[in-house]
Structures are given as C-alpha cells and as structure tokens.
Amino acid sequence: MPLVFAGVCSHAPGITGRSEQADPDVRDRFYAAFDQMRVDLETSKPDAVVIIAAEHFANFFMNNMPTFAIGMADKYEGPIEDPGWLGIERQQIPGSADISRRFISEVMHGSDVSYAEEWKFDHGIMVPLHFLTPGYDIPIIPVNINCQGPPLTPLHRAWQFGESIRAACDTLPERIAVISTGGISHWPATPDSGKINVEWDLDFMDRWCRNDREALLDYDDLTVYADAGQGGFEIRTFIAAAAAARGAKGTVHFCEPIPIFAVSCTVATYDLSE
Amino acid sequence: MSLYAVQKFLYELNRSEQMQARYTADQATELAPFDLTDEETTALTGPDIGKLFHLGVNGQILMHFAAFHQIEWKDYLQRMRDGIAEHGPVREGVYAMTTGLTEHVVQKATIQEATIESRSS
Numbered sequence: 001m002p003l004v005f006a007g008v009c010s011h012a013p014g015i016t017g018r019s020e021q022a023d024p025d026v027r028d029r030f031y032a033a034f035d036q037m038r039v040d041l042e043t044s045k046p047d048a049v050v051i052i053a054a055e056h057f058a059n060f061f062m063n064n065m066p067t068f069a070i071g072m073a074d075k076y077e078g079p080i081e082d083p084g085w086l087g088i089e090r091q092q093i094p095g096s097a098d099i100s101r102r103f104i105s106e107v108m109h110g111s112d113v114s115y116a117e118e119w120k121f122d123h124g125i126m127v128p129l130h131f132l133t134p135g136y137d138i139p140i141i142p143v144n145i146n147c148q149g150p151p152l153t154p155l156h157r158a159w160q161f162g163e164s165i166r167a168a169c170d171t172l173p174e175r176i177a178v179i180s181t182g183g184i185s186h187w188p189a190t191p192d193s194g195k196i197n198v199e200w201d202l203d204f205m206d207r208w209c210r211n212d213r214e215a216l217l218d219y220d221d222l223t224v225y226a227d228a229g230q231g232g233f234e235i236r237t238f239i240a241a242a243a244a245a246r247g248a249k250g251t252v253h254f255c256e257p258i259p260i261f262a263v264s265c266t267v268a269t270y271d272l273s274e
Numbered sequence: 275m276s277l278y279a280v281q282k283f284l285y286e287l288n289r290s291e292q293m294q295a296r297y298t299a300d301q302a303t304e305l306a307p308f309d310l311t312d313e314e315t316t317a318l319t320g321p322d323i324g325k326l327f328h329l330g331v332n333g334q335i336l337m338h339f340a341a342f343h344q345i346e347w348k349d350y351l352q353r354m355r356d357g358i359a360e361h362g363p364v365r366e367g368v369y370a371m372t373t374g375l376t377e378h379v380v381q382k383a384t385i386q387e388a389t390i391e392s393r394s395s
Contacts, residue, residue: 056334189333
C-alpha cells in the first residue's frame with residue numbers, strides 16, 4: 001500500500017511541560033495546527049504510524065550508538081521524563097512487532113538498521129503522540145536517527161534512509177503514515193535555550209516544502225552548529241521525511257518561534273495525492 | 275576526568291524508575307560501579323547542575339537529571355549560567371554556551387510572560 005501520510009512536527013518538551021508560560025495567542029494557534037494534523041492523520045486511516053525521531057539518550061548511548069534504529073515490539077512505554085515536568089502521564093503505547101518486523105526487513109534492503117524489541121519513549125515521541133494520537137490507539141513504529149552523539153548520521157544517509165522507509169511502506173499491505181519530529185534551529189537544554197534563528201528555519205522549511213534534495217543536503221555540521229545550534233542536527237529527521245515523500249511538495253501549516261518552547265514550533269505536511 | 279562515565283551514570287539513572295528509587299535511598303552504592311573522580315561525584319550528589327554543565331554533560335542528559343531533582347526550568351537555566359560564571363567555559367562536548375553571561379536568551383520568554391500578566395491585569 002502506498003504511503004498514506006507524511007509530515008513533520010516539533011517535539012520540544014516545553015510544548016507540553018511549559019504550556020502555561022507561553023503567549024496564549026501564538027501557543028493556541030500552534031496547538032490548533034497540531035490538532036488539524038491529527039485530523040488529517042486520522043483521515044488517512046493509517047494501520048501504523050512510523051515516528052522518525054531524534055531520541056535524547058532514552059535508549060541509546062555512546063557505548064553502542066546506532067546510526068539508524070527501528071522498534072520492533074507490541075508495546076512501548078513512556079515518557080522516561082518526570083511526568084509532571086513533561087506534562088504527560090506515563091503509559092503504555094501500542095506497537096506491532098509483526099508490522100515492525102516486516103517493515104524492518106524491507107528497510108534493510110536499502111539501509112543498515114539496528115532493531116530494538118525494547119524502547120522507552122522520551123519527549124521526542126511522546127509530545128507528538130500527545131497531540132496526534134491522544135487515544136494511544138494506533139500502533140507506533142519508533143525510528144531513531146543519531147542526531148545526538150557525534151559522529152552523527154551523514155545527511156545524505158538520512159535521505160537514503162527516507163527512501164528505504166518509503167520503499168518499505170509501499171511494499172507492505174498495511175496503510176503506513178510517516179511523521180518526523182524534531183526542532184529546526186535551537187539550542188536546547190542550555191543557557192541559550194530560547195535562542196531561535198527564525199530566518200534559518202524558514203529557509204530550511206522552504207527547501208523542505210520544495211522537496212529539493214540538493215538544497216536539503218547542502219549543509220554541514222559545523223555551519224549547522226554555528227547557525228542553528230546543536231538542536232539543528234535534528235534536521236536529519238525532516239530530511240528523511242522529505243525523501244520518504246518522494247518528490248511530493250509540502251505545506252507549512254505553522255512555523256513561528258515560541259522561545260519558552262525553545263524552537264520555531266512547526267507543523268508541516270506533504271501532499272501525497274499528486 | 276571521565277565525562278563518559280558521568281554521562282553513562284546519568285543515562286542509566288534517567289531511564290530507570292527503579293534506579294532512581296535506589297539512588298534516592300543510597301547514592302554511594304549506585305555511583306560505585308562508575309569510574310568517577312571526586313570532582314564528578316561531588317557534582318552529581320550535590321547536585322551541582324552548573325558544575326556538571328561546565329564538565330560537558332550533554333544538555334539532553336542533564337535536563338532530565340534536573341527534572342528528576344524537581345528543578346524548575348528557569349532555575350535550571352540559571353544554575354548552568356552560574357556554573358559557567360564560577361568554573362569557566364564548558365570543557366568539552368557540543369553542549370557549549372554561545373551567549374554571554376548577561377545575555378539571558380530566555381528573557382524573550384520572560385517578556386512574553388510580562389505581556390501575559392499585563393493582559394490579565
């Protein structure tokens with residue numbers, strides 16, 4: 001079954017954990033965009049949702065850091081963070097070992113991946129799910145790209161990984177949705193938190209909407225670090241989604257800075273109908 | 275200096291409620307398996323968030339540790355800033371500080387809060 005949905009969204013922990021500290025006007029418009037994404041996702045009737053995230057040392061550490069990893073379990077748990085701090089209660093999240101196993105087998109034809117029968121979700125997955133599958137009633141396939149522990153996954157490999165994901169989605173009989181999560185420019189969890197390079201973000205999202213492979217890969221880690229912070233390394237997840245969309249054009253539904261959330265809060269989708 | 279061991283300990287602690295309970299009851303026993311210097315052990319048991327940031331602990335790991343200690347967000351940011359003022363720049367890693375000591379980036383958010391307060395008053 002061809003891919004039924006592709007989009008990207010922010011996952012910063014402040015989105016749920018520091019909600020009351022944001023300007024309510026911009027915050028509520030952001031939440032409304034998130035909710036519309038939920039409606040669009042539900043309309044696509046996915047049998048499973050692939051969440052491509054940049055996890056933050058919830059499962060993988062520098063003793064054995066995978067370039068790419070995919071979950072393969074019937075259930076997951078999260079968040080690992082203090083529930084009061086994140087604003088999301090601990091719970092079990094449904095997966096599907098069966099769909100994951102077949103999905104991973106197909107992805108492996110194009111990309112080398114690690115698989116994991118255990119996976120604890122952190123804010124990188126829990127915050128998007130809080131908005132997009134609030135009933136926790138759709139099987140999730142968690143995916144990670146190493147955006148945290150250098151040496152990081154090269155950008156062109158993230159693109160190739162996205163192509164492998166698309167090929168797998170198209171091969172499986174199930175209806176699969178792909179959602180990538182991450183920040184664009186941000187300096188998270190440092191005293192610089194709240195610093196946002198809005199111009200850089202809008203330029204990146206323009207490249208993303210055009211689905212311009214050459215432009216999306218025209219970054220290097222040193223300049224990303226300088227212009228977009230260590231959080232900017234998470235563009236890998238957005239790049240993988242672009243490749244999975246296979247030439248489709250995107251629309252940014254929301255992309256505005258909310259400093260207390262530490263990012264340009266973003267919701268964007270690809271039109272797969274063309 | 276063993277930043278790897280400090281971060282490994284925090285990684286293990288952050289993802290395990292069971293270890294958090296044991297650590298709350300007996301810090302020394304939980305820290306014992308990790309090859310830590312006295313400086314690192316003192317920073318962890320404090321907890322001295324500013325010192326840990328100065329040592330180079332990845333912010334994503336440190337942020338979760340601060341949440342475990344119920345440290346409020348802006349207090350967490352200030353403790354890191356204080357750590358840099360007292361100990362100097364981040365020693366290693368990619369989670370350095372790029373702004374000046376008096377350049378409170380989150381001040382933008384504070385401005386937003388002031389706006390909210392003025393709207394509600």
